[in-house]
Amino acid sequence: MEYPPAAYASNGILWWELKTAPGTAQRFGSERKAAAWLAFHKKLGDTFTTEELRLAIGVDGKRNDNEHAQRRLRQLRKDGWEIPSVKYVRDLKVGEYRIDTIGWYPGCGRERPKNRSAVSARIRSMVLKRDGSRCQICGVGDGEAYPGEPGSKAAMTVGHLVSDDFGGPGELGNLRVECARCNEPVRSERGMPESPLDVIYAARLLKRDQVRRLASWVSKGSRTRDALDEVYDRYRKLAPGDRNQARSELLKLAGDGV
Ligand SMILES: [Zn+2]
Incomplete structure (x- = not known):
């Protein structure tokens, strides 16, 4: 050629x-x-x-x-x-x-567009801290296994609520922690969106208190962490030896049925 x-x-x-x-x-x-x-x-x-x-x-x-x-x-x-x-x-x-529009490419003779929506390291660490290093979409924590997939390991990234492909800014209010699977570029490429009926159907299968929690996240516009999540996050931050100690105490505290 x-x-x-x-x-x-x-x-x-x-x-x-x-x-x-x-x-x-x-x-x-x-x-x-x-x-x-x-x-x-x-x-x-x-x-x-x-x-x-x-x-x-x-x-x-x-x-x-x-x-x-x-x-x-x-x-x-x-x-x-x-x-x-x-x-x-x-x-x-x-x-x-x-290909509907050909954008910048090496050899095109133009300067590469500046990336306006990039997230600074400082903002990134603020978002991770605010969201407890936990995916705000599926709830998995940094380094945890996905439910039902022992051995998997979730990695966290900072995603945009309004995608930066559509001009969403790299500011605190437009950012949240997302795991690599839920992250917005993956979501926007996963084909057709879900149908509301399917989501409602799945919600009907939840227990009553779960529906209440779900409704509170929906009305706040984000998944909030409750006292339980917070204690779990603190447990996960323990050093390995301390974690073992806390683990056996917690299992004792819970008694049967764990
Ligand atoms: Zn996720």
Whole structure:
């Protein structure tokens, strides 16, 4: 395939085949490679899949690829690419994206857009502290196993209430702790949203006091931590030896039925 001169970096290598940024030892980011590959292989209205990108830019293997792919698409959107999925364009297949606007890419001759919604380290640590390092969507705590999945380990991230893809700011009021599974880019790519009927059906199966707690979270607009959650968080912060001691005391306190 013949490529125009702009497809090559200053060292004569195609952008998407670079390992390091030209003239430096710095890794050349896969988002940049993806943008360049799309720009020089696709045109407006074409579709692509994350699998196609993965093969084209040959990075990070199969493992964990979904998470990486979502991050890459998100960065493309920040860089001005409009690439709707099946969520917005019904005749697309799941995992397919249509190129409606070509955004920034290496070789385009423009400066890369600034990331306005980035969350500073200070704000990030404030959010983690405020939310007790616990996912505000599913409730899993940092480093805990997901319910019913022993051996799994939840990792926390800070997510936007109003997605930064839609201009949501990186400010305290628009941020909350989310685990990697519930995090907003994953949510926004997971295909069609849930139907309200399904949610109500699931709520009907809850116990009465659970429904009350649920209703209080819904009316406050976020999942609040009660005294029980707080004691559990404090327990989890104990050093391993202290935790063992607290564990046996707590099990004694609870008596039978644990
Ligand atoms: Zn979660």
